[in-house]
Amino acid sequence: MNKIVILYGSSGGNAASVARQVQDLFDGNADIFNVMDITLKEVKDYSYYVIGTSTTGIGDLQDDWEGFLPSFARMDFSGKKVAIFALGDSASYSTSFAESMKVVYDEMHDKVQIVGQVPDEGYTYDDSTAVSNGMWVGLPIDEDNEYDLTQERLAKWVEMLKKEFV
Numbered sequence: 159m160n161k162i163v164i165l166y167g168s169s170g171g172n173a174a175s176v177a178r179q180v181q182d183l184f185d186g187n188a189d190i191f192n193v194m195d196i197t198l199k200e201v202k203d204y205s206y207y208v209i210g211t212s213t214t215g216i217g218d219l220q221d222d223w224e225g226f227l228p229s230f231a232r233m234d235f236s237g238k239k240v241a242i243f244a245l246g247d248s249a250s251y252s253t254s255f256a257e258s259m260k261v262v263y264d265e266m267h268d269k270v271q272i273v274g275q276v277p278d279e280g281y282t283y284d285d286s287t288a289v290s291n292g293m294w295v296g297l298p299i300d301e302d303n304e305y306d307l308t309q310e311r312l313a314k315w316v317e318m319l320k321k322e323f324v
C-alpha cells in the first residue's frame with residue numbers, strides 16, 4: 159500500500175482518465191480506486207488523498223461521490239492532507255464551472271488540510287463557487303474544451319502535491 163491514494167467518481171470516463179494520468183505522474187507511488195467500488199475500511203489508512211470528481215447537474219457532485227462523501231468526510235483525518243480535482247465544461251456550464259470541487263471542499267475543509275489550490279489565470283468561464291480570491295479550491299480540468307491543456311495542468315499540479323505529500 160502506498161501513502162497516497164486517488165479516489166475518483168466519473169460518469170462518462172473523463173475523471174477516470176484524468177485520475178489515471180495523476181497516478182502515472184506520481185510514478186507508481188499512488189494507489190487508485192473508483193469510489194463506486196470501495197468501502198471506507200479499504201481507504202482509511204492512507205496519509206494523502208487526491209479526490210477527483212466530475213461536475214453534474216448544475217454544479218453538483220458526481221453521483222457515486224454523493225453517497226460516499228458524507229461517511230468519508232467523517233473519517234479521522236488527523237495528520238492527513240487532501241487535494242481535489244474536478245472535471246467541468248467551461249463553455250456549456252460557464253456559470254457553474256467545476257463547482258463539484260466546492261461541494262467536496264465544503265464538506266472537508268474544517269476536518270483536514272486541503273492542499274493543491276491553483277490560481278484561476280488561464281481559465282475562461284463566467285462564474286464558479288469553487289473560486290475564492292482568484293484561487294480555485296483545487297484543480298479544474300476541462301476535457302470538453304481545453305483537453306490540450308490537461309497534461310500541462312496535471313504535471314504542474316502533481317509537482318506541487320509532491321512537495322505536500324512527503
Ligand SMILES: Cc1cc2nc3c(=O)[nH]c(=O)nc-3n(C[C@H](O)[C@H](O)[C@H](O)COP(=O)(O)O)c2cc1C
Nearest residue numbers: 168169170171172173212213217246247251255256
Ligand atoms: C448532465 C450534465 C451536467 C453537467 N453540469 C456541469 C456543471 O454544472 N458544471 C461544469 O463545469 N460541467 C458540467 N458538466 C460537464 C462535465 O462535468 C464534463 O463533461 C466532464 O468532463 C464529465 O466527466 P466524466 O466523464 O468523468 O463524468 C455536466 C455534464 C453533464 C452531462
